Amino acid sequence: MSTKVDERDSRRAAALGRYWKRNATIMAVLLFIWAVVGLGAGVLFADVLNVYSLGGYPLGFWFAQQGSILVFVLLILVYALVMNRLDKQHHRELQSTDVITPKRSGRFHEAGASVE
Amino acid sequence: MSVQAWTFLFVGVTFGLYLVIAWWSRVSDTRGFYVAGQGIPAAANGMATAADWMSAASFISMAGLISTLGYAGGMYLMGWTGGYVLLALLLAPYLRKFGHYTVPDFIGDRYRSNVARIVAVVCAVFVSFTYVAGQMRGVGIVFSRFLEVDVNVGVYVGVAIVFVYATLGGMKGITWTQVAQYWVLITAFLTPAIAISLKLTGTPVPQIGLGSELIGEGTALLEKLNQIHADLGFASYTEPFIGSWDKLNVFCVTLALMAGTAGLPHVIVRFYTVKSVAAARWSAFWALLFIALLYLTAPAIGAFARYAMLDGLHGKTEEQLPDWFHSWEQTGLILWMDDGDGHLSYTGGDRADENELFRSGNLGSVQVAEIRLYHQKWLDGQLDGQDGRIVLRQAGLAGPDRDIIVLATPEMANLARWIIALVAAGGLAAALSTASGLLLVISSSVAHDLYFRIGNPHASESQRLLVGRMVIGFAVVVAGILGIYPPGFVSQVVAFAFGLAAASFFPAIVLGIFSKRVGTYPAIFGMITGIGFTATYILGSVYGGWSSWAFGIGPQGIGVVGMMINFTVTLGLTPFFPAPDQTVQELILSIREPEGAGPALDIDKSVEAD
Numbered sequence: 068m069s070t071k072v073d074e075r076d077s078r079r080a081a082a083l084g085r086y087w088k089r090n091a092t093i094m095a096v097l098l099f100i101w102a103v104v105g106l107g108a109g110v111l112f113a114d115v116l117n118v119y120s121l122g123g124y125p126l127g128f129w130f131a132q133q134g135s136i137l138v139f140v141l142l143i144l145v146y147a148l149v150m151n152r153l154d155k156q157h158h159r160e161l162q163s164t165d166v167i168t169p170k171r172s173g174r175f176h177e178a179g180a181s182v183e
Numbered sequence: 184m185s186v187q188a189w190t191f192l193f194v195g196v197t198f199g200l201y202l203v204i205a206w207w208s209r210v211s212d213t214r215g216f217y218v219a220g221q222g223i224p225a226a227a228n229g230m231a232t233a234a235d236w237m238s239a240a241s242f243i244s245m246a247g248l249i250s251t252l253g254y255a256g257g258m259y260l261m262g263w264t265g266g267y268v269l270l271a272l273l274l275a276p277y278l279r280k281f282g283h284y285t286v287p288d289f290i291g292d293r294y295r296s297n298v299a300r301i302v303a304v305v306c307a308v309f310v311s312f313t314y315v316a317g318q319m320r321g322v323g324i325v326f327s328r329f330l331e332v333d334v335n336v337g338v339y340v341g342v343a344i345v346f347v348y349a350t351l352g353g354m355k356g357i358t359w360t361q362v363a364q365y366w367v368l369i370t371a372f373l374t375p376a377i378a379i380s381l382k383l384t385g386t387p388v389p390q391i392g393l394g395s396e397l398i399g400e401g402t403a404l405l406e407k408l409n410q411i412h413a414d415l416g417f418a419s420y421t422e423p424f425i426g427s428w429d430k431l432n433v434f435c436v437t438l439a440l441m442a443g444t445a446g447l448p449h450v451i452v453r454f455y456t457v458k459s460v461a462a463a464r465w466s467a468f469w470a471l472l473f474i475a476l477l478y479l480t481a482p483a484i485g486a487f488a489r490y491a492m493l494d495g496l497h498g499k500t501e502e503q504l505p506d507w508f509h510s511w512e513q514t515g516l517i518l519w520m521d522d523g524d525g526h527l528s529y530t531g532g533d534r535a536d537e538n539e540l541f542r543s544g545n546l547g548s549v550q551v552a553e554i555r556l557y558h559q560k561w562l563d564g565q566l567d568g569q570d571g572r573i574v575l576r577q578a579g580l581a582g583p584d585r586d587i588i589v590l591a592t593p594e595m596a597n598l599a600r601w602i603i604a605l606v607a608a609g610g611l612a613a614a615l616s617t618a619s620g621l622l623l624v625i626s627s628s629v630a631h632d633l634y635f636r637i638g639n640p641h642a643s644e645s646q647r648l649l650v651g652r653m654v655i656g657f658a659v660v661v662a663g664i665l666g667i668y669p670p671g672f673v674s675q676v677v678a679f680a681f682g683l684a685a686a687s688f689f690p691a692i693v694l695g696i697f698s699k700r701v702g703t704y705p706a707i708f709g710m711i712t713g714i715g716f717t718a719t720y721i722l723g724s725v726y727g728g729w730s731s732w733a734f735g736i737g738p739q740g741i742g743v744v745g746m747m748i749n750f751t752v753t754l755g756l757t758p759f760f761p762a763p764d765q766t767v768q769e770l771i772l773s774i775r776e777p778e779g780a781g782p783a784l785d786i787d788k789s790v791e792a793d
Contacts, residue, residue: 083776090775094272105265105441109257110434113423123394123403128421131257132249132482133390136264136475143271143471147464150276154461154777 079166086157093149097142104130104138189604190329197367197608198344201360201615205348208355213647216353217284217627219456223358228462229469231361231616232453234368236263236474238314238617239321240677242368242610245478246592247585249485250492253412253420255428256485258436260478264471265437266444269689271467274445275454277696277774279463284455285624286448286688287632293695294703295767297637302710304628306687307448310680311621311628312665314449317677318618319666322611328514328590329607335667341611342663345619349626349659350652357619358456364612369476371609372589376480379487379596389483397490408486411493416534420486435740442746443681446689449620452627460778488588491595496540497529507594515543515551516584516591520571523562531582541575542584622662626655678739679721686713686745694753699771702763705756713749717742 108116113127121129161167184192210216223231241263249256281289287307291300319338326337348356373389380392384404397404408420418425424433444450453470454463495505504527511517518541519527529540543551554571561568575581589610593603630651635642642650687710694701694709724738736744763771 083772086777087775097268097272101265101268105261106434106437109261110423110430110437113254113257114430117422121394122391123396124405125421127423128254128257128405129394131254131423132260133479135257135261136478139264139268140468140471140475142268143464143468146271147461147468150464151461157777158779 075166078164079161082157082160082164082166085160086153089153090150093146093153097146101139101142105135109135184600186329186600186603187331189601190607193601193604193608194330194611197363197612198340200363201344201348204359204363205351205356208352208359210351210353210355211648212644213284213631213651215355216648216651217455217623217631218452219353219355219358221282221456222458223456225457225462225465226469227362228358228453228457228466229471229473230365231358232450232466232470233473233477234361234365234612234616235453235620236450236470236617237368237477237613239318239325239610239614241477242372242613243321243586243589246481246484246488247588249482250489250588251582251585252428253418254423255433256482258428258433259440260482262437262440263444264474264478265441267467267471267474269441269445270450270454271464271471273693273696274451275463275467276460278451278692279454279457280460280774280776280778281770282455284452284631285627286451286692287628288636289695290688290691290706291632291636292770293763293767294691294706295763296703296707299691299703299707299710300632300637302707303688303691304632306683306710306714307628308625310447310683311449311624312662313680314677315618315621315625315662316665316669318614318621319662320669321614322618323666325607325610325614329604338663338666341615341618341666342659345615345622345662346656346659349619349622349655353651353655354456354623357623360619361616364616365473367612368609368616369473371605371607371612372477372484373480374602374605375589375593375596375598376484376487378598378602379491379592380483382596383487383490389480389487393483393486404486404490408490408493411490411497415493415497415530416532416537417530418532420489429735431735432737432740435736435743439685439740439742439746440681442685442689443683443742446684446687446692447680448628448684448688449617449624451688451692452624453620484592485588488592488595491592492583492588493529495595496527499527500525505595507591510594511587511591515546515548516587518542518551518575520555520558520575521562522572529582535576535581538576538581539572540583541572541580542582544578544580544584546578546580618662622655622658625658626651629658630654679718682717682721682739682742682745683714685742686717686749690746690749690753694750696771696774698757699768700762701753701757702760704760705753708756709749709753712752713745716748717745720745 108127108130110131113131116127116130117125119126124133158167210220214220245259248259278289283289283292287300287303290303291297319341322341323334323337326332326340327334330337348360352359376389377387380389381387383397384392384395385398386392386395393404395404396402397407400407405421412418412420424430454466457463457466496508508517512519520539520541522528522537522539527539528537530538554574557567557569558571559568561570590606593606630647634650635647690713691706691710694706720741721738
């Protein structure tokens with residue numbers, strides 16, 4: 068009985084490890100874009116970018132006062148979409164490796180857990 | 184109907200609405216009182232977060248800041264929005280998964296320490312009280328400007344309203360009133376922006392209008408603005424890093440504001456009230472979207488109003504000056520000290536000596552009248568006369584008050600009186616929504632973290648609810664007192680609040696979630712050194728007259744250094760102290776695990792685990 072629990076625990080831990088790695092990658096990519104657009108284009112390179120124009124705005128100025136905000140909103144949108152999908156994928160993985168079973172209500176519980 | 188009558192009408196209607204919502208959303212348990220029963224839909228929560236976030240300062244002062252700073256105004260725009268990305272990615276979903284009620288809750292449980300919990304409580308209470316002082320004052324000021332009553336009357340009314348909906352409904356009442364307040368404030372902000380954009384550039388979309396050509400001029404607005412700035416001695420509007428805002432300081436302030444935003448307890452706590460982790464992520468998106476509606480428009484208002492002010496005032500004679508100038512002159516937010524030639528001169532930079540436009544600042548009306556009197560004597564050539572321009576310039580009061588930009592924009596655009604009144608209702612909505620969010624944090628820190636988690640862990644639901652209500656009621660009153668006797672340094676103290684949050688909460692929470700190794704003492708030392716450094720530096724610069732000695736960074740940006748100190752001390756000490764015990768390790772793993780894959784966390788059970 069306990070080895071079954073141990074195996075399940077280690078499968079769950081492994082799945083969590085994979086999930087966490089994917090999470091970390093997504094975060095790193097999004098934060099990189101956040102930094103490049105916000106602190107980069109908006110601040111560090113704003114003087115260089117100001118040579119160019121966009122729609123009547125000098126480009127560096129545009130990034131600082133408009134563009135960076137638009138990008139931030141998009142970043143969170145992408146984050147919500149991708150992570151929520153990743154969560155569902157994680158559940159399917161746990162289901163298929165028998166770590167959890169779906170209840171009729173759609174919620175999950177420990178596979179083999181008795182009513183304690 | 185006069186502006187005053189319209190304002191009474193709008194304020195009456197909106198306040199009545201808030202009271203109705205307060206009654207409808209009254210709560211009977213602590214889960215309702217602290218986290219709104221965790222049942223707020225993501226989009227509604229986003230609206231509430233946006234209203235909570237946009238204070239009287241955002242609403243009234245930010246556009247004015249941008250109009251004075253030009254490019255550098257972007258620090259505030261990027262800082263206050265970029266922080267939401269940090270919140271969404273690094274904090275919100277994990278704290279929602281954690282499922283407790285407050286930020287000190289997380290710090291106390293993750294670091295297994297009541298010392299850490301108390302440090303967090305002190306920070307949360309301090310940050311929130313300093314912030315709330317400015318809000319109640321803002322309510323009083325809007326009342327006095329638009330309803331022509333004494334500032335203190337406004338504060339009393341504000342206190343009464345917040346008292347009712349905060350004690351009745353706690354977080355639930357606060358959240359739903361914030362939703363209503365969002366719609367009031369965004370309508371009030373966008374309407375004048377659209378109108379002035381139409382007037383100056385012919386397009387109703389302010390963000391496009393800002394890049395467009397001026398009607399009848401054939402040049403782009405920003406180009407014309409830069410040109411006028413150059414003529415009048417001001418620095419270029421769109422060029423970065425001119426004057427005191429050099430690249431280093433713009434970078435540091437922007438980053439400090441971003442990290443500070445992500446560390447402010449009253450914002451973090453907004454993510455505890457949604458139904459699930461997935462909803463928390465969506466709520467962060469909705470919140471930033473709703474915030475962006477205002478923040479993307481503020482630069483347009485800032486630039487339009489700046490242009491209208493320069494074009495409409497400089498070189499004009501008394502008869503040529505627009506009506507809005509005369510009506511606002513009476514408030515002291517804008518003053519004209521003529522040099523005798525009958526033409527108004529608004530200049531800056533190398534031509535600052537010729538400037539004739541000032542503001543009264545903290546000076547009373549008696550003092551201003553006296554300055555005018557002696558200025559007139561000087562004009563008449565009398566011996567005891569004194570050039571008022573020099574007096575005001577030395578008092579640091581050159582140029583109009585920044586707040587006038589948003590408040591006077593509707594009149595600059597010749598908008599109907601009801602729109603002007605709408606701006607008043609919007610400013611009040613912004614101030615009240617932020618004040619209530621802050622008061623909830625203060626209440627929860629004292630009633631939940633100190634009283635329940637530390638003092639009396641076996642308190643019953645009704646005891647906890649009663650204490651929560653008493654504390655929030657008391658906190659509203661104290662906030663009112665701070666509104667009537669404001670510490671004279673409110674805006675600097677708000678900047679301090681951001682620096683403090685960046686240097687204390689942000690690193691502690693991020694490391695708590697993303698590191699399984701960081702233990703109790705390194706975290707506590709990190710928080711204390713981060714706060715200590717930031718506080719000492721800011722108090723020294725504000726009161727001690729220290730110049731910005733640390734790496735050339737001013738007090739507004741020093742939170743970045745405090746944050747790095749916190750991270751460095753915490754991570755540096757970590758190898759020398761034990762790792763967190765098994766319970767905490769499991770806590771961290773369960774926070775990281777997606778929802779529904781493990782047993783739900785129950786706050787009442789975790790108390791016994793202590």
